[in-house]
Amino acid sequence: MIPQETVNQILDTAQIADVVGDYVTLRRRGANFVACCPFHNEKTPSFYVSPAKGIYKCFGCGKSGSAVGFVMEQEHCSYVEALKYLARKYHIEVVEEEQTDEERAKRQAMESLLLVTEFAEKFFVSQLQTSEGKTLGEGYFRSRGLTGETVKQFGLGWAPSGRTSLVDAAVSAGYKMEYLLGAGLAVKRDDGSIVDKFRERVMFPIHSVSGRVIAFSGRTLSAENPAKYVNSPETEIYVKSRNLLGIYFAKGEISRLDKCILVEGNIDMVMMHQLGIRNVVASCGTSLTVEQIRLIHKFTENVTIMYDGDSAGIHAALRGIPMVLAEGMNVKIVQLPPSEDPDSFSRKHTLEEVHEYISSNERDFISFKSDLLLHQAAGDPLKKAQLINDIADTISHIPDPVKRSTYVEDTASKFGVENSILFDRIQNQRRSAKTETVGEKPVAEPTQSTVTLEENKILAPVEKDILSFLLRNGRDVLEFESDSDFYGGEDVPKPTVTDFIRDALECDGTKMANTVYAAVYDAYCALYDDGLGQADIVKRLLDSDDRRVAEVVGELSIEKYMLSVEDLKAALTTESSWLVTQVPKVILCYAESRIRDRIDTLKRKLVSDVPSDEQMSAMQEIVKLQAAQKKIKTRIGREKTE
Secondary structure, three states: OOOOEEEEEHHHHHOOHHHHHOOOEEEEEOOOOOOOOOOOOOOOOEEEEEEEOOEEEEEOOOOOOOOHHHHHHOOOHHHHHHHHHHHHOOOOOOOOOOOOHHHHHHHHHHHHHHHHHHHHHHHHHHHOOOOOHHHHHHHHHHHHOOOOOHHHHOOOOOOOOOOOHHHHHHHHHHOHHHHHHHHHOOOEOOOOOOOOOOOOOOOEEEOOOOEEEEEEEEEEOOOOOOEEEEEEEOOOOOOOOOOEEOOOHHHHHHHHOEEEEEOOOOHHHHHHHHHHOOOOOEEOOOOOOOOHHHHHHOOEEEEEEEOOOOHHHHHHHHHHHHHHOOOOEEEOOOOOOOOOOOOHHHOOOHHHHHHHHHHOEEEEEHHHHHHHHHHHHHHHHHHHHHHHHHHHHHHOOOOOHHHHHHHHHHHHHHHHHOOHHHHHHHHHHHHHHHHHOOOOOOOOOOOOOHHHHHHOOOOOOHHHHHHHHHHHHHOEOOOOOOOOOOOOOOOOOOOOOHHHHHHHHHOOOOOOOHHHHHHHHHHHHHHHOOOOOOOHHHHHHHOOOHHHHHHHHHHHHHOOOOOOOOOOOHHHHHHHHHHHHHHHHHHHHHHHHHHHHHHHHHHHOOOOOOOHHHHHHHHHHHHHHHHHHHHHHHHHHHHHOO
């Protein structure tokens, strides 16, 4: 765990423009910087960086946050990892709090395993320069159309034929045998001897998301060897089902294009990457797993499966579809010609041709399954019914009810069946699935974000204005003149913007109608009470675990956001005099908005079927509220003219 003092030092030192500038070209625009957003494709810059506030905001895709948040988004890492990244950038020493002996030993062991795998990668690369490596290793890569640049980029290498070549080199370099065995680089035979696991194979290192070498995949060049590929066993640093070949090299492009292309083989991935399609990963010879899908989901919701065009590839694609859908992702399938795989197809076509083929041939799973299997059901009603049920069962894996409904309509239209029949089938399947997962908490159906769902059309604009004042000017002092209604006297301390707003809202227990806005308000006040400066408060809120809070803060704290109560007259005044005028005004507007919202509620009650005594009570309350509303409107009008 990183001590809080170190965290504070990192947050204070990190400069948002400096951090973002490592990834995109920033151009100054007034007090801010602008650029084309690194998170989505755009030609006109809508990505703003505010050094004064230490935040970024894209008005195209909506992403916003602090320097830490930017690193988390860009590198797809945790909060702690982002802090360590910034610490390295600014040469801040991170001394983590004391761990137990067991924790320390485990961490040291894992680091030792990572160091020995990195040594092995360098060893395999160096073996390409030997006579054996040049003839067999480099010869194989050339025969597959791989360039020297690609071989170097992916750290491809050669495992020599010697029984203990790697073991001897590693031991000589000071690496312990236990870590060679623990990393799966060496195996202990029945007679007690220890030999290399990988011998006489071209080597593909497997990287973690952060770029560390964690395992290997070795391909034999001998047609007589029954094991075409040999992969590292599962270790403390490598779990096969949770990793994807090429994810480190593809993650940035996957995020930028918002799409991942999934292939099966090592060479498939490397060759497509070399061609220029860099949002591609491989399942590394294993059947697609839920953990691998979730890894992709960190970077995008859109997956295109591009397996071999033979029967095995098609069936592998069919097996993967339900798992992708179950994670709430969108899946499309590209079927290659029967004799082709992504590797051979890439070598025969240009980048433009491959892009065109993918865009023209990727289909949703309904079209893919129906086109694939419908001819088998021609003239056979039972087989057709089986196909429809199969598609309905696949739809049942989709957690989003809106998406399910859309696919049901498409299927019903395509096969000429009633929507209700498909819905019944799907609901039965979902109930059965829940019954089978005994002891597991059912996954709640996704809903709209609370910001959208609960936003009150009358109150939301003014609640946003109030929050914006807090986020932008919360610690500014309101310099009320002695003739102001809000002047407390010479002996009374002048309130800050936050103090004034809190007194106005909390004196009668007023809570914001929107739960997310209320959460932002409460979180802001708590940090304000802790004594944090204005910029630090905003940074902390942008790094909130509640992403809805972070999104609202990002929207309202950037300078491009303009208050609805701001006018030309205000723009001609000083910041201090503007605040003295506008902060009380926004409170009055909020009070009037709450009255108006209550009147609307009562009017709806009057037209509903309620008892006469309740209607009378509602009318009496409306009269009182309208009188109060008139007084507030008069006061607002007076504030405008003063």
